[in-house]
Amino acid sequence: MKELSLNILDIAENSAKARASLIEITIKEAANLLTLIIKDDGTGMSEKTLCSVIDPFYTTRTTRKVGLGIPLLKMACEMTGGKLEIKSREDDGSGAPHGTTVVATFYTDHLDFTPLGDVISTVITLIQGHPDIDFAYKHSLKGGEVTLDTRELRAVLEDIPLDTYDVILWIKENLADQYEAINK
Amino acid sequence: MKSLAELQAIKERMKNKVILREGSGEVRVVVGMATCGIAAGARPVLNAFVEAVNNSDLAGKVTVSQTGCIGICQFEPVVEIYEAGKEKTTYVKMTAEKAQEIVEKHLKGGKPVSEYTIGSNS
Ligand SMILES: Nc1ncnc2c1ncn2[C@@H]1O[C@H](COP(=O)(O)OP(=O)(O)OP(=O)(O)O)[C@@H](O)[C@H]1O
Numbered sequence: 570m571k572e573l574s575l576n577i578l579d580i581a582e583n584s585a586k587a588r589a590s591l592i593e594i595t596i597k598e599a600a601n602l603l604t605l606i607i608k609d610d611g612t613g614m615s616e617k618t619l620c621s622v623i624d625p626f627y628t629t630r631t632t633r634k635v636g637l638g639i640p641l642l643k644m645a646c647e648m649t650g651g652k653l654e655i656k657s658r659e660d661d662g663s664g665a666p667h668g669t670t671v672v673a674t675f676y677t678d679h680l681d682f683t684p685l686g687d688v689i690s691t692v693i694t695l696i697q698g699h700p701d702i703d704f705a706y707k708h709s710l711k712g713g714e715v716t717l718d719t720r721e722l723r724a725v726l727e728d729i730p731l732d733t734y735d736v737i738l739w740i741k742e743n744l745a746d747q748y749e750a751i752n753k
Numbered sequence: 754m755k756s757l758a759e760l761q762a763i764k765e766r767m768k769n770k771v772i773l774r775e776g777s778g779e780v781r782v783v784v785g786m787a788t789c790g791i792a793a794g795a796r797p798v799l800n801a802f803v804e805a806v807n808n809s810d811l812a813g814k815v816t817v818s819q820t821g822c823i824g825i826c827q828f829e830p831v832v833e834i835y836e837a838g839k840e841k842t843t844y845v846k847m848t849a850e851k852a853q854e855i856v857e858k859h860l861k862g863g864k865p866v867s868e869y870t871i872g873s874n875s
């Protein structure tokens with residue numbers, strides 16, 4: 570992937586596919602370490618699935634045999650000296666908490682580090698495509714924090730859907746304003 | 754800073770428009786957003802369609818949505834256009850620029866841009 574934000578979009582799509590109702594995307598930047606956490610409350614994976622997910626020849630999809638999303642993220646972080654960890658708890662129907670957490674670490678001063686890129690575009694693409702899922706986005710960087718929680722927006726919007734174009738534009742500008750305030 | 758008060762104002766404005774949204778979906782633009790599509794550049798293509806459709810009078814008629822792998826990874830980014838009573842059009846190797854052109858010529862003008870369709874590229 571050309572930008573790390575594209576990996577984020579792709580990994581969050583896995584969460585959406587696993588019927589998550591809340592997807593939390595957290596990016597922490599401290600010194601030369603970037604930590605990316607994508608956490609969902611979707612159906613989760615069995616131990617067997619989880620073990621084989623890192624192997625690019627494993628996928629539960631039927632249209633094409635090779636799942637690429639997780640192997641690509643693994644490659645992107647390991648190339649910088651970082652690592653990928655996935656924890657998952659499968660929905661056993663008992664009502665117990667379930668879901669998946671993907672944690673990837675990157676050394677940003679490594680030559681092979683892929684820059685984050687247009688992360689705002691990733692957030693609005695996810696919301697536009699999945700207006701019924703809640704997203705909690707948090708990016709902590711040196712000068713401060715950028716946050717967006719669609720649950721708060723929903724409380725204001727009531728029954729107006731999140732994928733309404735004016736709402737998408739508001740989100741885009743709100744995030745851009747927050748980044749600008751930090752970079753000042 | 755974009756404030757929650759502004760979001761509230763959007764809500765008030767939209768409340769009165771909800772009725773207009775009904776009857777939409779006559780035309781559906783579907784962008785493939787699986788790993789292969791995303792890696793090949795589907796994100797800017799999708800956003801170009803959303804922007805161009807909403808900045809025109811097509812907004813009530815055309816919906817833009819996302820789907821998983823369409824199964825022809827070598828042609829990504831792939832966009833399918835479904836119109837009531839017509840055959841599906843499949844556009845391949847899309848870019849944001851092509852998306853704008855397709856909105857103008859196909860969605861507004863009614864003529865598919867044949868050089869970007871799968872038929873002309875396989
Ligand atoms: N958040 C998640 N919740 C539940 N299952 C998941 C999650 N993430 C990944 N999986 C499982 O791991 C598999 C591999 O994921 P991966 O993203 O590598 O490939 P894929 O999504 O199948 O295909 P693609 O190449 O389009 O990404 C998925 O098919 C799914 O079964």
Ligand SMILES: [Mg+2]
Nearest residue numbers: 579583638788
């Ligand atoms: Mg995937």
